[in-house]
Amino acid sequence: MLEANYGPGWQLRLSEALGSVRQLGTRAWLALFGIAVGCAALVAMMNIGYSAAQHARQLYRGLGSDLLVVNLQALDQSAAPLPLGELPPVIRAVAPLAFAVSSVQAKGISIEVMVAGSTAQLFEVLPLQVAQGRLLSAYDDWVPHVLLGASLATELQVSKGERVRLGTYLFDVVGVLAAQGYNPMLPVNFDDAVLMPLSGMRRLGTLPEVATLVAAAADAASMKHAASSLEQYLRAQLVQHDVDVQLPRQMLESMAGQSRVMTGLLAGTAAIALLLGGVGVMNVMVMNVTQRRCEIGVRLALGARARDIAWLFLLESLLLSVAGALLGVLLGLAGGWLFARSVGWGFALDISALPLGVGSxxxxxxxFGMQPALAAARLQPAAALRDE
Known part of the structure; x- marks a missing residue:
């Protein structure tokens, strides 16, 4: 019973440990920052990876859950992929895409742009909307009509009803697309492009070569079945082409896998930094024990137990680690937020990163504090006092 009540209480132990940490001065700050940097790196990397995963999910929703993209490669230069026959029931619509690079001129401004040619079915596949004017229809196929992307129209200072020059032809702008945002599944950013009927591409001097088809599945819940059916159908229809059907989910799963690998590598680097911070704490505590041998000897001579000495130094290392961990969490969250904002993502907090960073x-x-604490506890009073 007396043994249980003997020795300092936890409040006294903590106050003594806190006082000792304050006396460490610059060494305490160095050890604290070592832990903080490692913890910050770990928290930041986990939150960056989590934000990347959330961004990929949002991107998938933005791509269109029923979108299929088909890349065609002609095995024969004379091969013509259009027209196609009746579509499989699982496919709602298919539209071709042909591309060319041309100079667009208006009001003394000349810009090299991507020109995309397609059919009216494109608007059944992609959710393209107009901010001015109207979309293209089948009646525009043989008329020099174009749509301008939102960013391109702003740069050219052109609106609906005006004309632009592409090559040697003047084209009427029948509409300006609303801002669409970048879709990584498509080979063109419609915000910066000119969109015209596929047949109008002949006016640019070359026959349009359709290298991409975009399709919409009838049911977004069975995308894999739709992709398989579409691939079989196209291989039968376009025997002189190599057909590759891509799903947004497949692309984003690949992106997410790459993101996880990179996050794991960076988290491993952060763990090494955290380990070095722990080594820094041990070095500080070893020096602390060496410099306080006389104090340890006096405490032991006055009746302090070995475990009281061990707890004193162990609590000091834990206080340094706690302070470093809290500072590291704040720095890591700030770093993850800044990185997400700098690359245009929304910041998503990974709750598991906080206990993992602090716990680590x-x-x-x-x-790392155990070894110096045990070394201090094993000192003999006479040997410790004799060092003075």
């Missing part, structure tokens, strides 16, 4: 810091503080 505490475990390392306990692990």
């Amino acid at each position: 810091s505490l475990v390392l503080g306990l692990f």
